[in-house]
Amino acid sequence: MDEKTVKLMDEQEPIPSHILERMEECRKKGMEVPDPSLIKRPAMIQGIIESSKINTGVLDTVAAQIHDGMSTQEIDDIVSEYTLGHGAVCAPLHFEGYPKSVCTSINEEVCHGIPSRHRKLHDGDIVNVDVSTIYNGWYSDASRMFMIGQVSEARRKLVEETKKCLEAGLAAAKPWATVGDIGYAVSKYAHSRGYSVVRELGGHGVGIEFHEDPFVSHVGKQHTGMVLVPGMIFTIEPMINAGKAGVVIDPYNNWTIYTNDGKDSAQWEHTILITETGNEILTY
Numbered sequence: 547m548d549e550k551t552v553k554l555m556d557e558q559e560p561i562p563s564h565i566l567e568r569m570e571e572c573r574k575k576g577m578e579v580p581d582p583s584l585i586k587r588p589a590m591i592q593g594i595i596e597s598s599k600i601n602t603g604v605l606d607t608v609a610a611q612i613h614d615g616m617s618t619q620e621i622d623d624i625v626s627e628y629t630l631g632h633g634a635v636c637a638p639l640h641f642e643g644y645p646k647s648v649c650t651s652i653n654e655e656v657c658h659g660i661p662s663r664h665r666k667l668h669d670g671d672i673v674n675v676d677v678s679t680i681y682n683g684w685y686s687d688a689s690r691m692f693m694i695g696q697v698s699e700a701r702r703k704l705v706e707e708t709k710k711c712l713e714a715g716l717a718a719a720k721p722w723a724t725v726g727d728i729g730y731a732v733s734k735y736a737h738s739r740g741y742s743v744v745r746e747l748g749g750h751g752v753g754i755e756f757h758e759d760p761f762v763s764h765v766g767k768q769h770t771g772m773v774l775v776p777g778m779i780f781t782i783e784p785m786i787n788a789g790k791a792g793v794v795i796d797p798y799n800n801w802t803i804y805t806n807d808g809k810d811s812a813q814w815e816h817t818i819l820i821t822e823t824g825n826e827i828l829t830y
């Protein structure tokens with residue numbers, strides 16, 4: 547735990563004893579249990595919920611304004627204006643040198659597409675808009691796909707089935723299940739539809755930092771990986787490819803990830819809280 551986390555944890559209500567006991571049982575069975583710093587306490591959850599509300603407001607605003615002919619820089623402007631206007635900060639801006647406030651990934655771009663005045667949305671494009679928000683220091687992260695004008699049947703299907711991949715992952719994200727159960731559910735659904743799943747990138751813990759443990763792979767084996775404990779907050783954000791799973795990184799900007807075969811890719815993302823009974827989507 548870093549200093550910021552230690553201080554935060556000290557100020558919080560303790561983790562309920564029945565949860566600590568169940569974690570200990572899991573540990574004795576040889577399961578990987580989360581560090582206590584990954585179990586968010588009620589006051590922290592409240593902060594992340596407020597951040598998530600702004601995040602959802604950003605995506606709703608993009609949804610209302612996105613259109614054929616618009617540049618991806620205009621999306622960046624909308625995201626930045628709404629976020630700053632609500633007293634929040636765009637997490638991507640200057641994150642490890644990232645130059646913009648949002649990621650806009652079109653067609654064969656898997657993720658981390660960089661907004662530009664020179665890149666316009668065209669009729670038939672599919673685009674992922676990935677918004678990450680900091681409010682009062684709390685992080686939230688979500689993305690949606692948008693279909694521009696008349697898209698092909700194949701693209702529409704990829705977008706809709708990728709959303710179902712996220713939903714399959716959400717259904718598996720239950721207390722005392724494991725991270726592997728999520729990846730298993732996502733990849734099982736994706737493969738049943740003839741798609742492949744990107745392996746190099748995945749979901750992540752989120753809230754105190756932009757990217758926390760665990761890494762949430764979208765491929766996995768049931769009953770493996772870190773056990774999911776009430777109070778954990780992380781993203782599920784499957785990147786699903788129409789062709790093969792392989793990806794390449796842009797050698798010029800060192801950010802944008804593309805499918806290796808040039809075929810389309812789609813992604814949907816939510817930030818969720820593991821509860822005592824299931825999960826709560828914070829970025830609805």
Ligand code: MF3
Nearest residue numbers: 638641644649658676678687
């Ligand atoms: N939102 C992306 C994620 O889910 C992160 C983008 S990092 C950026 O992790 F710097 F490229 F924005």
Ligand code: CO
Nearest residue numbers: 687749781783
């Ligand atoms: Co994310």
